[in-house]
Amino acid sequence: MKRVQRGEVAIPTSITRRLWAFFHRLASPRYFYELAGKLVPWLGWGTVLLLAAGLYGGLWFAPADYQQGDAYRIIFIHVPAAWMSLFVYVLMAGAGFIGLVWRIKIADVVAKTCAPIGASFAFLTLCTGSLWGKPMWGTYWVWDARLTSELILLFLYLGYIALESAIEDRRTAARASSVLALVGVVNIPIIHYSVDWWHTLHQGPTVFKLGGPSISLDMLVPLLLMTLAFKLFFFTMLLVRARTEVLEREANSAWVRETVTSQ
Amino acid sequence: MSGTGPLGAAGAVLRRDLTLFFRHRSDIINPLLFFIIVVTLVPLGVGPEESTLRVMAPGVVWVAALLAAMLSLEGIFRSDFDDGSLEQLVISPQPLALLVLAKVFAHWLVSGLPLVVLGPVLGASLFLPDRAMGTLVLSLLLGTPILSLIGAIGVALTVGVQRGGVLLSLLVLPLYIPVLIFGASAVSSAAAGLPVIGPLALLGALLALALTLAPLGAAAALRISLS
Amino acid sequence: MTSFHEFIHMGGFAFYVWTSYAIFALIFAWNVFQPLFHQRRVRERLARRSRGMPR
Amino acid sequence: MGRFRPGAETDRFGIRIAASGNGVHVTLCRPGRRPCIWLHLATAGTVADKATVDDRPEIAALARRAPRLEARALECVRNDRVLFHDLDAALEPGQVLQVEGPNGCGKTSLLRILCGLSLPGAGEVYWGDAPLPEVRAEYYEALAYVGHRHGVKGELTPIENLRFHRALAGGTPDRVPGDALAHLGLEGFEDVPCRTLSEGQRRRVALARLLMTRRPLWILDEPLTALDRSGVAVVEGLIRDHARSGGMVMITTHQAIRLEGCVLGRLRLGG
Structure with a gap:
């Protein structure tokens, strides 16, 4: 190990080589298929545990909100779903970019399989948002800035999925939808800003602070637990869908025939 | 001079497209008629009272302009894709983004500019106050190129798809929303006598962004759709 | 939360809270089972195809 | 329908729309300057056409x-x-x-x-x-x-x-x-x-x-x-x-x- 002067970080080359080898191997569909297969059970059980803890904490343990009573408990699925819908879109655009530039097939697979999960999160956010709006604002749908942005995000997802399925050739479809995702990800902040600007222009800023000036700890913990649970759930189902997609794309190769007929 | 450089080629594309549009007038006229018809439908639906129409005028004119612009997007690449001259553009030594910009400019001249000219006429039919006319023209002048530029990316992505029209609107409309918001609010602010520099400046910023990035995006999308 | 009754009642907002969580459960279930069914269908299709033309 | 001669000087300002045999071309004439073709919808035989290439490099x-x-x-x-x-x-x-x-x-x-x-x-x-x-x-x-x-x-x-x-x-x-x-x-x-x-x-x-x-x-x-x-x-x-x-x-x-x-x-x- 080289002597490390203060302030200079020498990452031993063995680690970078092993890291690079890992990513390189990850690009090979078969290795990805097997690795994903091993990970899915672990991630699955992790999700179940986190969900149980989060739901218990959020629905049973957390105190009622001084303003809204128990109606606020919807945030434990509304807020994580909103965060996840945005996170998945950015991840999808990133995977698409990698697939587009370095032509790594697995990146295209990940990008394609992200979309339906992200869309379901966006849809969940909208449903819970409107159900939460009824007790709070009196109507199921109010053109609130965040809800409108979420609705537009759902349209972006649907546009992505529609384009991906409209083009027959699998590789062209992946590359075309990657470009769309990149254009979309550039537009998301613009749309978000313009909708906020439009909202404040017409209705003035709605003062809504989550559970009073500062959210109390026993509300925050379940929220973080649920957010982690959503993230883990997303990766689990992403790997499950990705494995199927890999099987379909590599249908001609021998290892797929072997794994398919062995069961 | 060994042949024309990139600008010469872009000029040639612009001239050719304008010639094609003028020889095939229906592609130009239909979106304009659509624009007029949509605006005239609103009073029939909402009622002829001046008070209601006056409030809705900016939004209606802008939504109709946006839909008319989107309707005419197919004309940018569709005919070139069908007869194979799009491939000649892609394999020409000139930068594809510049040629795409020329095509979008030709399309805007033919479809966006008439919307700018027709806007005030239709605004007046919806009792839009005269002081807002200037802002309406300016906002359409800034907005319609953005619609053509962003639409070009959508058309480039769906050019290979049969019956890509509905898919195109699903891809492009969410991206049109900021333009609609800033355009319509500029006109309604003008109608209410409020300062309009804010939304117009934001429209200008969107136009600058679209002018620089959209041709590159559309060129990349074209190469992908043709492969 | 003290009693199970209060838990069900949700301070009068039972309908909204439980409908939201029902939709949450539905969407998560769809996210879990749709890929699994799809995977099984794909495996069967590929198995039939590969048995059909042994290379 | 006069054939269009590029380079001819004109003294009056205006837009001349000449419909020649194969289409319409719109010419923007400015006093003292060569007329610049603003919208060139068809091409009459312009001088540039007659470029001939004498040597044929390999x-x-x-x-x-x-x-x-x-x-x-x-x-x-x-x-x-x-x-x-x-x-x-x-x-x-x-x-x-x-x-x-x-x-x-x-x-x-x-x-x-x-x-x-x-x-x-x-x-x-x-x-x-x-x-x-x-x-x-x-x-x-x-x-x-x-x-x-x-x-x-x-x-x-x-x-x-x-x-x-x-x-x-x-x-x-x-x-x-x-x-x-x-x-x-x-x-x-x-x-x-x-x-x-x-x-x-x-x-x-x-x-x-x-x-x-x-x-x-x-x-x-x-x-x-x-x-x-x-x-x-x-x-x-x-x-x-x-x-x-x-x-x-x-x-x-x-x-x-x-x-x-x-x-x-x-x-x-x-x-």
């Missing part, structure tokens, strides 16, 4: 890079069907390579990959020993491609099509549109909208593009379709002259082409 010397097209281990998959796999091909100046094979064996896909229009599943295309993506601009200066869809605009006349192509392609101009069309047997059809021409005539307009700018590499996808006997003879002559003066041609066709005195390679695709 075509192959035109390419900046040693003109050599090579494909290494190309693979193409079209919706889960492997069209060809591990395919090697090379094309040297003076050579003609004919790609043969049954319908649907991937001839067009191969040509599109060689043109850089579509990406191969695996393998790489080299132009002058450099991978295509790195020398794309140079390659496109050296390539002339006439695809299955020949790319002739129906609304424009042959002259306009060729003039547009020359402006687009750049490079050293070779023949003047009128001569190129005459060479392809299209005298008298110069000013007729292409949609009124037959498919064979439109194919000839597309092939006339090859004469507009001097390109070392021609890639022709079934250029002989819809051509009558005289058309086929003209095209064979074109290919022969091109190959003899150091050019390279890659062609797919089902008819046997007679190319005396040229190195004719064959590339068989598909079973």
